[in-house]
Amino acid sequence: MSPLIEALSRILPRRQVITDNLRRLAYGTDAxxxxxxxxxxxxxxxxxxxxxxxxxxxxxxxPVTFRAAGxxxxxxxxxxxxxxxxxxxxxxxxxAADAASVRLGPGMIGGxxxxxxxxxxxxxxxxxxxxxxxxIGGIAANNASGMCCGTAQNSYHTLAGLRVILADGTVLxxxxxxxxxxxxxxxxxxxxxxEQLGAATRADEALAARIxxxxxxxxxxxxxxxxxxxxxxxxxxLAHLMIGSEGTLAFISRITYRTVVEDPxxxxxxxxxxxxxxxxxxxxxxxxxxxxAVELLDRAALRSVEGQPGLPPxxxxxSDDAAALLIEVRAETERLLQQRVDAALGALAGxxxxxxxxxxxxxxxxxxxxxxxxxxxxxxxxxRRTGTTVIIEDVAFPIExxxxxxxxxxxxxxxxxxxEGIIFGHALEGNLHFVFTQDFSSAAEVERYARxxxxxxxxxxxxxxxxxxxxxxxxxxxxxxxxxEWGHQATSLMRQIKxxxxxxxxxxxxxxxxxxxxxxxxxxxxxxxxxxxxxxxIECGFCEPLCPSHRLTLSPRQRIASWRELxxxxxAGEDAADVGRDFAYYGLDTCAGCGLCSTACPVGxxxxxxTRRLRGRGLGTTSHKVGSWTVDNFGKVATASRVGxxxxxxxxxxxxxxxxxxxxxxxxxxxxxxxGKPPTQGIGSGDPVVYFPACGGRIFGANSPEEATLPEVIxxxxxxxxxxxxxxxxxxxxxxxxxxxxxxxxxxxxxxANAVTAALLTAADDGHGGYFPIIMDASTCSVRMQKHLAGRxxxxxxxxxxxxxxxxxxxxxxxxxxxxxxxxxxxxxxGSDGKLRTLIAACVDDVVEPAGVTCCGFAGDRGFxxxxxxxxxxxxxxxxxxxxxxxxxxxxxxxxxxxTAETGRPYRSVAYLLEECSRGEKTAC
Numbered sequence: 001m002s003p004l005i006e007a008l009s010r011i012l013p014r015r016q017v018i019t020d021n022l023r024r025l026a027y028g029t030d031a032x033x034x035x036x037x038x039x040x041x042x043x044x045x046x047x048x049x050x051x052x053x054x055x056x057x058x059x060x061x062x063p064v065t066f067r068a069a070g071x072x073x074x075x076x077x078x079x080x081x082x083x084x085x086x087x088x089x090x091x092x093x094x095x096a097a098d099a100a101s102v103r104l105g106p107g108m109i110g111g112x113x114x115x116x117x118x119x120x121x122x123x124x125x126x127x128x129x130x131x132x133x134x135x136i137g138g139i140a141a142n143n144a145s146g147m148c149c150g151t152a153q154n155s156y157h158t159l160a161g162l163r164v165i166l167a168d169g170t171v172l173x174x175x176x177x178x179x180x181x182x183x184x185x186x187x188x189x190x191x192x193x194x195e196q197l198g199a200a201t202r203a204d205e206a207l208a209a210r211i212x213x214x215x216x217x218x219x220x221x222x223x224x225x226x227x228x229x230x231x232x233x234x235x236x237x238l239a240h241l242m243i244g245s246e247g248t249l250a251f252i253s254r255i256t257y258r259t260v261v262e263d264p265x266x267x268x269x270x271x272x273x274x275x276x277x278x279x280x281x282x283x284x285x286x287x288x289x290x291x292x293a294v295e296l297l298d299r300a301a302l303r304s305v306e307g308q309p310g311l312p313p314x315x316x317x318x319s320d321d322a323a324a325l326l327i328e329v330r331a332e333t334e335r336l337l338q339q340r341v342d343a344a345l346g347a348l349a350g351x352x353x354x355x356x357x358x359x360x361x362x363x364x365x366x367x368x369x370x371x372x373x374x375x376x377x378x379x380x381x382x383x384r385r386t387g388t389t390v391i392i393e394d395v396a397f398p399i400e401x402x403x404x405x406x407x408x409x410x411x412x413x414x415x416x417x418x419x420e421g422i423i424f425g426h427a428l429e430g431n432l433h434f435v436f437t438q439d440f441s442s443a444a445e446v447e448r449y450a451r452x453x454x455x456x457x458x459x460x461x462x463x464x465x466x467x468x469x470x471x472x473x474x475x476x477x478x479x480x481x482x483x484x485e486w487g488h489q490a491t492s493l494m495r496q497i498k499x500x501x502x503x504x505x506x507x508x509x510x511x512x513x514x515x516x517x518x519x520x521x522x523x524x525x526x527x528x529x530x531x532x533x534x535x536x537x538i539e540c541g542f543c544e545p546l547c548p549s550h551r552l553t554l555s556p557r558q559r560i561a562s563w564r565e566l567x568x569x570x571x572a573g574e575d576a577a578d579v580g581r582d583f584a585y586y587g588l589d590t591c592a593g594c595g596l597c598s599t600a601c602p603v604g605x606x607x608x609x610x611t612r613r614l615r616g617r618g619l620g621t622t623s624h625k626v627g628s629w630t631v632d633n634f635g636k637v638a639t640a641s642r643v644g645x646x647x648x649x650x651x652x653x654x655x656x657x658x659x660x661x662x663x664x665x666x667x668x669x670x671x672x673x674x675x676g677k678p679p680t681q682g683i684g685s686g687d688p689v690v691y692f693p694a695c696g697g698r699i700f701g702a703n704s705p706e707e708a709t710l711p712e713v714i715x716x717x718x719x720x721x722x723x724x725x726x727x728x729x730x731x732x733x734x735x736x737x738x739x740x741x742x743x744x745x746x747x748x749x750x751x752x753a754n755a756v757t758a759a760l761l762t763a764a765d766d767g768h769g770g771y772f773p774i775i776m777d778a779s780t781c782s783v784r785m786q787k788h789l790a791g792r793x794x795x796x797x798x799x800x801x802x803x804x805x806x807x808x809x810x811x812x813x814x815x816x817x818x819x820x821x822x823x824x825x826x827x828x829x830x831g832s833d834g835k836l837r838t839l840i841a842a843c844v845d846d847v848v849e850p851a852g853v854t855c856c857g858f859a860g861d862r863g864f865x866x867x868x869x870x871x872x873x874x875x876x877x878x879x880x881x882x883x884x885x886x887x888x889x890x891x892x893x894x895x896x897x898x899x900t901a902e903t904g905r906p907y908r909s910v911a912y913l914l915e916e917c918s919r920g921e922k923t924a925c
Contacts, residue, residue, distance in 0.1 A: 166187075669900070
């Protein structure tokens with residue numbers, strides 16, 4: 001153990017000092033095409049821990065790089081020193097009483113902040129495409145912008161205050177007068193230096209004018225020199241220099257933003273033009289109009305997404321010279337929206353278009369347009385040749401030069417053989433992104449990239465005097481070219497700023513400023529082939545906020561990065577060593593396999609599918625012999641499980657839940673349900689419906705001995721609504737096979753699903769060539785059987801059937817609530833969450849849906865086998881549930897067990913709530 005790691009282990013809890021080879025590789029991976037493996041990963045949860053890490057790093061002369069979500073694209077979040085990973089302790093959010101400002105910790109996800117602000121009709125100004133994954137620390141440190149915020153609503157211009165920790169450990173709070181007074185005394189040299197730099201810069205009219213000119217368009221190349229001309233007070237200069245500093249000057253431990261209005265009324269139009277010139281002429285006309293966003297897509301960008309559903313058919317007929325603008329207009333009222341739409345259409349009048357432009361206010365249509373636009377970058381990445389990486393560059397031009405610059409960019413891409421390259425961008429700001437694929441496996445390919453970058457610099461800087469980085473940050477990628485863009489005088493200012501803040505070059509060295517002209521060609525990330533189902537991954541990190549094991553073990557991105565390394569070693573004949581051993585637990589055993597990652601992944605990669613495949617190869621802790629026995633003996637499995645539950649309750653009544661939980665390794669839970677029992681065939685008249693109770697509800701009974709079991713509740717509900725439920729023959733010996741499929745036993749699981757299918761076909765046969773409706777009561781199992789029965793039988797999950805068929809037949813008495821709602825992963829993936837919300841809203845006035853809670857992490861049996869996954873996945877639920885919330889509902893029995901254990905509140909199927917509210921009597925929480 002190195003002296004540095006020994007020092008960190010003394011000052012941080014052991015779990016926060018990560019030194020194993022697997023996680024150093026995985027946690028050190030970001031969205032860029034660079035790779036450095038940190039010497040150690042230190043998870044920091046408080047300012048005191050940040051100060052301690054900085055002190056230890058300085059004592060051992062090792063660099064420190066702060067990392068939030070790692071969605072940055074220019075290499076600013078990788079290091080071979082200390083990677084300080086921002087933990088949940090920095091995920092704070094304080095909304096002002098009038099919501100005009102919000103005070104945030106750097107660990108908050110941007111999209112979650114906007115979710116909390118939405119009920120106030122507000123949002124933060126920056127709106128990067130990665131906002132549902134990136135964190136406030138990165139948004140501020142990179143001065144991230146996006147499609148609608150332009151240059152007026154970015155972090156620099158909406159900054160109201162911040163709290164920073166300098167390289168020497170000093171804390172400055174710009175919103176605290178005592179902190180300011182103390183800092184003015186302790187750091188007079190720093191403040192005097194900034195004051196002198198600002199005064200000298202403002203006095204140099206040519207330099208000041210140059211800086212103002214450079215920031216009229218988007219610009220994140222180098223430091224925010226506009227702070228020197230916009231402000232005179234050195235504290236204001238300091239605060240605004242933090243924005244876009246990429247962790248090279250200090251650590252932002254808190255930031256206060258002035259929020260902006262989120263207009264409720266929106267309209268979007270996807271307008272096609274015969275040429276780039278025509279599209280850019282439209283941009284110039286739209287610039288002074290009240291439009292919120294104008295996104296440019298060249299023909300190649302359109303071609304990369306033209307297969308997406310819902311796009312106008314005309315997209316397939318466009319010429320190679322065509323382009324499109326995605327235009328959005330927003331307003332407070334419908335009347336004002338229409339006025340702005342009319343103004344935008346008026347601006348387009350007389351410009352050649354492929355078809356007449358038309359705006360849509362349909363929310364689904366507009367969302368589809370924007371989803372397609374955001375999918376252009378990953379679409380190219382997904383189509384790349386295995387082994388290559390995808391690169392997105394980010395430049396800006398004066399808007400009057402946009403058309404010629406776009407054509408020149410297209411020509412450069414062709415010149416250097418990047419025929420797959422696409423161009424899109426935020427046209428109102430002259431900001432273009434161009435995406436291409438690159439092979440870094442040979443010196444010749446690296447040299448091709450180097451020549452291309454040189455030509456890009458010539459084009460952007462020498463020909464158009466634009467920005468080499470508009471919003472993605474300088475990072476390592478453009479550090480060698482900062483002086484090329486800014487010139488010696490301005491770059492000298494930047495070097496003086498760095499020296500004032502970080503004289504020992506401790507903070508993120510090599511980022512923003514570099515003396516190495518080849519820095520952008522070093523430490524390039526390998527992308528070896530691993531598995532066909534994940535080779536398309538570009539390691540963007542969009543998946544991570546939804547993953548229940550993220551920050552416990554690995555996220556989907558990190559699992560893929562780890563498996564790529566293991567695949568590389570295998571191909572090279574190298575020993576997997578400790579990386580392979582650790583991957584069994586970190587990569588496989590703690591993966592919930594829920595598939596939520598695929599809903600955030602721009603190309604739909606389900607990392608759970610990779611986990612199941614690898615488990616099936618015996619890389620986890622599965623046994624095909626056990627699986628084969630289960631197929632033939634599931635009735636015995638169900639009976640043994642019920643007996644085990646009964647014995648567990650007997651023991652727990654004597655020694656207590658905690659003792660049984662400890663002895664069982666966490667498998668026994670607080671609030672463990674009673675042993676279940678198979679239901680009996682219903683007797684009665686009504687409309688026939690086939691009900692297959694999933695094994696979860698048959699094995700795990702009610703939360704208390706006094707309650708009915710789930711199958712009993714559903715049978716009662718169906719009968720009450722005028723249905724005659726019938727159960728498939730031998731149902732208690734049947735299982736859909738989901739539990740084996742999750743373990744990678746695809747063949748055994750298929751046998752079980754086939755047996756269920758045969759039983760359902762028989763039970764649902766109406767004798768006239770048709771079939772009665774079929775329902776199941778566990779969302780995960782329902783989705784599995786829906787796929788299995790596709791084209792043969794229609795099967796509905798209970799909440800879907802209840803929404804469609806029971807609500808119209810039942811008289812409901814609403815409860816006041818609050819009642820917590822947990823939306824199961826399968827419900828999210830199938831998009832039936834709308835029906836579930838409608839169903840519970842018909843029963844309860846106050847429904848609580850905790851923010852920041854996605855998959856519960858129980859994952860069938862994972863909550864019993866690796867209970868730490870369930871606890872970690874639900875770590876945010878406690879503060880999100882109000883004290884008066886005394887119950888919760890969901891759609892999966894095992895999820896409900898985990899939720900009950902972790903929250904201390906009984907969670908049951910939504911069927912219980914519907915049954916209670918349809919009894920014809922007043923109900924209360």
